[in-house]
Amino acid sequence: MSNNSRRAFLTAAVAIPTTAAVVGLTGGTAHAAYSWSRTLKEGLRGADVTQLQIRVAGYPGYAAVLATDGVFGAKTKAAVKRFQAAYGLTQDGVAGTNTYKKIYSLQSSDNTPIHFKYSELNKCNSTWGGGKVAASTAKSNALRLMWKLEALRHALGDKPITISSGFRSVSCNNRVGGSSTSRHLYGDAADLTGVHSFCTMAKRARYHGFRNILGPGFPNHNDHVHLASGGSTWSASKCGINGR
Ligand SMILES: [Zn+2]
Numbered sequence: 001m002s003n004n005s006r007r008a009f010l011t012a013a014v015a016i017p018t019t020a021a022v023v024g025l026t027g028g029t030a031h032a033a034y035s036w037s038r039t040l041k042e043g044l045r046g047a048d049v050t051q052l053q054i055r056v057a058g059y060p061g062y063a064a065v066l067a068t069d070g071v072f073g074a075k076t077k078a079a080v081k082r083f084q085a086a087y088g089l090t091q092d093g094v095a096g097t098n099t100y101k102k103i104y105s106l107q108s109s110d111n112t113p114i115h116f117k118y119s120e121l122n123k124c125n126s127t128w129g130g131g132k133v134a135a136s137t138a139k140s141n142a143l144r145l146m147w148k149l150e151a152l153r154h155a156l157g158d159k160p161i162t163i164s165s166g167f168r169s170v171s172c173n174n175r176v177g178g179s180s181t182s183r184h185l186y187g188d189a190a191d192l193t194g195v196h197s198f199c200t201m202a203k204r205a206r207y208h209g210f211r212n213i214l215g216p217g218f219p220n221h222n223d224h225v226h227l228a229s230g231g232s233t234w235s236a237s238k239c240g241i242n243g244r
Contacts, residue, residue: 032109033104033107033108033109033110033111034051034107034111035100035104036048036051036052036095036100039094039095039096039097040052040072040094040095040096041072041077041093041094041095042072042073042074042076042077042093043072044072045070045071045072046070047070049070049071049072049076050068050069050070052072052076052080052095053066053067053068053069053070053076053079054068054143054144054147055083055103055106055107055113055147056076056079056080056082056083056147057079057144057147057148057151057209058083058147058148058149058150058151058152058208058209059079059080059082059083059086059151059208059209060075060078060079060207060208060209061078061079061082061207062206062207063206063244064209065209065210065211065229066079066209068144077093077094078093080093080094080095080099081093083099083102083151084099086151086154086155087102087154089102106150111143112143112146113146113147113149113150114150115149115150115153115161116146116149116150116163118139118142118143120163120166121142121145121146121163121166121167121187121190122139122142122166122167122187123165123166124166124167124168124169124172125169125172128142128167128187129169130169130170130171130172131167131168131169131170131184131185131186131187132170132185132186133185133186133187137186137187138167138186138187139167139187140187141186141187141188141229141230142166142167142187142188144188144229145166145187145188145189145190145227145228145229148208148209148210148227148229149161149163149190149192149227151208151209152201152204152205152208152227155204155207155208156196156200156201156204159194159195159196160194160195161192161194161196161201162192162193162194163190163191163192164191164192164193164224165184165190165191165224166184166187166189166190166191167184167185167187167189168182168184168185169185170185173185183212183228183229183230183231184228186228186230188228188229188230189212189226189227189228189229189230189231190226190227190228191224191225191226192224192225192226192227193223193224198215198216198222198223198224198225198236198239199215199216199236199238199239199240201215201225201227202215202216202225202236202239202241203239203240203241205225205227206234206241209229210227210228210229211228211229211230211231211232212226212227212228212229212230212231212232212233212234213225213226213227213233213234213235213236213241214226214233214234214235214236215235215236215238215239215241216236216237216238216239217235217236217237217238217239217241218235218236218237221236222238232244
């Protein structure tokens with residue numbers, strides 16, 4: 001072996017474990033969930049504020065929707081306070097050690113909340129493509145939706161909520177006879193069943209950031225509750241819900 005080829009061999013030998021470690025990181029359990037490096041409070045802005053807003057978007061108050069715009073304003077502060085109240089923390093509206101600790105305990109390594117998975121939100125395909133938005137947008141809409149569902153699930157006593165349908169491509173939507181304007185095509189809608197009555201879920205959902213709630217009394221919604229972040233209609237007349 002010449003010096004040159006020995007050096008090449010050694011370089012390759014060193015490179016192999018590094019590659020293996022990278023494969024382990026992306027393919028296995030070492031995925032790093034998002035974490036914050038500063039305390040966030042009213043007046044601050046940044047990508048870390050957006051990440052916080054995604055996780056407290058299920059706490060906007062009745063009929064409200066929290067903007068995930070990276071600007072920590074009064075509404076974000078109120079949402080953080082409601083999140084803190086929901087988990088028995090001091091309600092100061094500031095995201096610091098205790099609030100982050102609670103979020104981390106609710107967050108899986110892929111940043112989904114612990115009680116919901118991407119695979120539950122997409123039984124149509126594995127690519128998130130073929131809907132009305134780019135695949136990456138559909139998937140990120142689903143992530144935002146899941147954090148709202150986590151808030152709803154917690155508010156209803158941490159009992160199981162089952163998702164019968166989430167993201168749909170146009171072809172999946174056509175197959176089930178979904179509306180051509182369905183929010184399922186955007187990845188931000190979920191149809192719920194589970195242990196709660198449909199009206200219990202529909203009524204409680206009004207507090208957790210859903211612009212679109214359809215349930216019993218609305219055509220074709222007597223056997224599930226449809227929730228979406230986008231859209232505008234609230235209708236579940238058998239539950240006493242007739243508009244926002
Ligand atoms: Zn639906």
